[in-house]
Amino acid sequence: MTRRQHEELVGVLAMLITFAIGGAVVAAFAGDTVIPILAVLAIAFAKGRLVVLDFLELRGGHHPMRVALLAWLCILLTAAFARSLTAFWIG
Numbered sequence: 001m002t003r004r005q006h007e008e009l010v011g012v013l014a015m016l017i018t019f020a021i022g023g024a025v026v027a028a029f030a031g032d033t034v035i036p037i038l039a040v041l042a043i044a045f046a047k048g049r050l051v052v053l054d055f056l057e058l059r060g061g062h063h064p065m066r067v068a069l070l071a072w073l074c075i076l077l078t079a080a081f082a083r084s085l086t087a088f089w090i091g
Helices: 003-028 034-055 064-090
Strands: none
Touching: 003 034, 034 064
């Protein structure tokens, strides 16, 4: 790993930590509305995308594993949003 790659990776790590703290703050002040849930899930998608692209080193090209992991991330976040909507409507 070159020095430049190391510095970029540290920058991405700092961004991930910022996203995690931001998501926790939004979740803490969310209340019972759907919009903060969407914000937290959008932050979760951004974090997952950074992990897939940078920490799994799939940023270059269109690797099939990259597409599969991002699709899996979308499926999980869609399921989480559906669960949140169901809980919001029922409870």
